[in-house]
Amino acid sequence: xxxxxxGTRRTRRWIPWLSISVPALGWLVFVLYPSAATVYYSLxxxxxxxxxxxxxxxxxxxxxxxxxxxGPTWEALKVTxxxxxxxxxxxxxxxxxLAMLLNRRGRMFSxxxxxxxxxxxxxxxxxxxxxxxxxxxxxGPAEKILHGLFGASSAFLGDSNISLLLIILINVWxxxxxxxxxxxxxxxxxxxxxxxxxxxxxxxxxxxFRRITWPMLAASTTVNVFLTAMGCLGEYALIILLTDGQxxxxxxxxxxxxxxxxxxxxxxxxxxxxxxxxxxxxxxGGVVLWALRRREVQL
Amino acid sequence: MRRSARDRLLRALGxxxxxxxISAGLFALPIVYLALQAFKSYPEFLQNPTGxxxxxxxxxxxxxxxxxxxxxxxxxxxxxxxxxxxxTLLLGVFLAFPISRGYFRFxxxxxxxxxxxxxxxxxLIPLFVEARALHLYNNMVGYLVLTSFAGAGFFFFVGYIKSxxxxxxxxxxxxxxxxFRFITRIIIPQxxxxxxxxxxxxxxxxxxxxxLPLVMLSNQSLWPVTRxxxxxxxxxxxxxxxxxAGTVIVAIPVLILFGLLQxxxxxxxxxxxxxxxxxxxxGPPSTTDAA
Numbered sequence: 203x204x205x206x207x208x209g210t211r212r213t214r215r216w217i218p219w220l221s222i223s224v225p226a227l228g229w230l231v232f233v234l235y236p237s238a239a240t241v242y243y244s245l246x247x248x249x250x251x252x253x254x255x256x257x258x259x260x261x262x263x264x265x266x267x268x269x270x271x272x273g274p275t276w277e278a279l280k281v282t283x284x285x286x287x288x289x290x291x292x293x294x295x296x297x298x299x300l301a302m303l304l305n306r307r308g309r310m311f312s313x314x315x316x317x318x319x320x321x322x323x324x325x326x327x328x329x330x331x332x333x334x335x336x337x338x339x340x341x342g343p344a345e346k347i348l349h350g351l352f353g354a355s356s357a358f359l360g361d362s363n364i365s366l367l368l369i370i371l372i373n374v375w376x377x378x379x380x381x382x383x384x385x386x387x388x389x390x391x392x393x394x395x396x397x398x399x400x401x402x403x404x405x406x407x408x409x410x411f412r413r414i415t416w417p418m419l420a421a422s423t424t425v426n427v428f429l430t431a432m433g434c435l436g437e438y439a440l441i442i443l444l445t446d447g448q449x450x451x452x453x454x455x456x457x458x459x460x461x462x463x464x465x466x467x468x469x470x471x472x473x474x475x476x477x478x479x480x481x482x483x484x485x486x487g488g489v490v491l492w493a494l495r496r497r498e499v500q501l
Numbered sequence: 502m503r504r505s506a507r508d509r510l511l512r513a514l515g516x517x518x519x520x521x522x523i524s525a526g527l528f529a530l531p532i533v534y535l536a537l538q539a540f541k542s543y544p545e546f547l548q549n550p551t552g553x554x555x556x557x558x559x560x561x562x563x564x565x566x567x568x569x570x571x572x573x574x575x576x577x578x579x580x581x582x583x584x585x586x587x588x589t590l591l592l593g594v595f596l597a598f599p600i601s602r603g604y605f606r607f608x609x610x611x612x613x614x615x616x617x618x619x620x621x622x623x624x625l626i627p628l629f630v631e632a633r634a635l636h637l638y639n640n641m642v643g644y645l646v647l648t649s650f651a652g653a654g655f656f657f658f659v660g661y662i663k664s665x666x667x668x669x670x671x672x673x674x675x676x677x678x679x680x681f682r683f684i685t686r687i688i689i690p691q692x693x694x695x696x697x698x699x700x701x702x703x704x705x706x707x708x709x710x711x712x713l714p715l716v717m718l719s720n721q722s723l724w725p726v727t728r729x730x731x732x733x734x735x736x737x738x739x740x741x742x743x744x745x746a747g748t749v750i751v752a753i754p755v756l757i758l759f760g761l762l763q764x765x766x767x768x769x770x771x772x773x774x775x776x777x778x779x780x781x782x783x784g785p786p787s788t789t790d791a792a
Binding site: 203204206218222224234250252300306310313325328334346476 | 516517519520521523524525527528529531532534535538546547550551592593595596598599600602603604605606608611615618620621622623624625626627628629630631633646647649650655670671674675678679680683684705708709710711712715716727728730731734739741744745747748751752755758759763764766767768
């Protein structure tokens with residue numbers, strides 16, 4: 203602890219407290235309290251209707267969620283896992299591929315990087331409108347291409363077999379640019395001498411990648427996997443726009459939003475779902491971080 | 502020797518065309534395609550949904566503009582993005598400085614506390630109940646209050662302030678410089694690069710937020726443009742030229758901002774300048790962003 207040098211002898215003791223008072227109070231009221239209250243709400247049947255009782259009911263929501271193994275909550279947990287795993291794997295593959303392709307000097311390459319990054323700055327509403335248009339089963343170009351090439355047709359986002367995959371791909375389209383940039387930052391930190399030495403030893407493209415690039419990017423991979431997986435576990439804004447949780451795309455976040463702010467207004471059940479999402483984030487985040495850190499040390 | 506020179510040229514050409522095809526074809530073309538649809542009349546779109554417009558019309562833009570109320574909504578968006586952005590950064594500095602300098606007995610504990618609270622359960626549902634109880638629900642000032650305490654960048658600031666030498670504090674204090682003046686005149690200018698990066702990311706995140714306006718604002722006159730476009734889409738379900746025009750109107754301000762700041766954003770992240778910064782919308786869940 204160091205003393206604050208500012209102010210007179212009398213004021214310097216409370217100046218630091220004054221400094222943090224407003225942001226800390228705001229934090230308590232609008233961040234910490236809502237988080238803590240979620241735990242309590244998840245133990246109630248609160249409907250959120252003004253004047254209605256909070257109705258404490260213990261673990262009733264948790265019991266209801268897990269009584270049947272085929273219930274919507276289990277389904278949502280599975281969908282969330284597939285969604286998060288799919289986006290993370292694809293985004294790492296495409297992000298790394300694009301980073302290695304576009305990490306070159308020249309004005310054109312800086313334009314290419316900007317184009318790949320661009321979808322990131324659009325609101326989910328814009329991206330949702332864009333892909334609803336492209337994947338429209340009657341007037342969309344995806345339909346025309348599919349029909350022209352294979353004579354087939356599809357309901358796209360309305361087809362339960364592929365809608366989750368499509369949403370995964372749209373998510374990857376939107377955020378690959380960020381993954382790419384983190385990888386580019388990593389690539390720029392790899393010393394050139396390593397590649398020169400490898401070239402002298404006659405290493406081919408693949409062994410250079412496997413022995414130098416991939417291990418040297420371990421820290422960037424940790425950041426990318428962690429950020430992408432954590433982001434996906436809580437993401438549902440894009441799903442609201444594209445399918446509204448129908449056709450096998452009900453993630454846990456989407457289910458929570460629908461329960462709490464849809465027609466039912468089940469704030470208690472919704473809070474329980476928020477708790478499940480939190481537990482999932484905690485477990486997966488912890489495991490991912492632990493595994494990747496260990497890997498970083500080994501490589 | 503000659504052969505290898507030719508090989509290298511071919512290789513460079515291949516890399517260039519592959520890069521062009523991917524970045525232009527996969528990332529730019531969908532947006533251009535959407536924009537093209539906005540110039541078709543609805544009958545023409547039904548006849549020829551995927552081709553180029555044969556007679557270009559601006560009618561969709563004018564009717565989208567008047568029917569979608571995008572003018573007032575753009576102003577709302579600007580207010581919702583700018584004010585919380587400035588307030589959050591300012592409060593973030595005042596929170597980070599004393600903790601970073603270790604003025605409290607438990608500075609490290611406080612620091613850990615604020616960092617870990619970013620990983621708590623999403624509090625969207627209690628926040629909604631709280632907002633209604635405090636009369637912050639469905640009004641502009643209330644929405645600004647709710648969004649101004651997200652604490653963006655706080656823990657990045659703590660690290661950044663540590664890199665500003667302490668000797669400046671003592672010299673300034675000896676000269677009789679007050680605490681508030683020291684932070685606003687010395688510390689904030691020193692933090693300009695970090696603040697600029699977080700200002701841009703924070704602005705874009707608030708501008709793009711859909712969930713919070715969906716939950717907190719029910720009057721159409723209060724909607725930001727993201728919420729407005731969502732309503733517009735549900736209202737005109739399959740009238741794609743009109744929706745495309747609305748989308749273009751909403752996208753243009755963001756595209757202009759991106760065009761101006763593209764270098765800083767892209768090279769900033771690629772250069773590792775904001776390595777700790779969250780991506781624009783993905784990231785660890787926090788009450789207001791991930792909600």
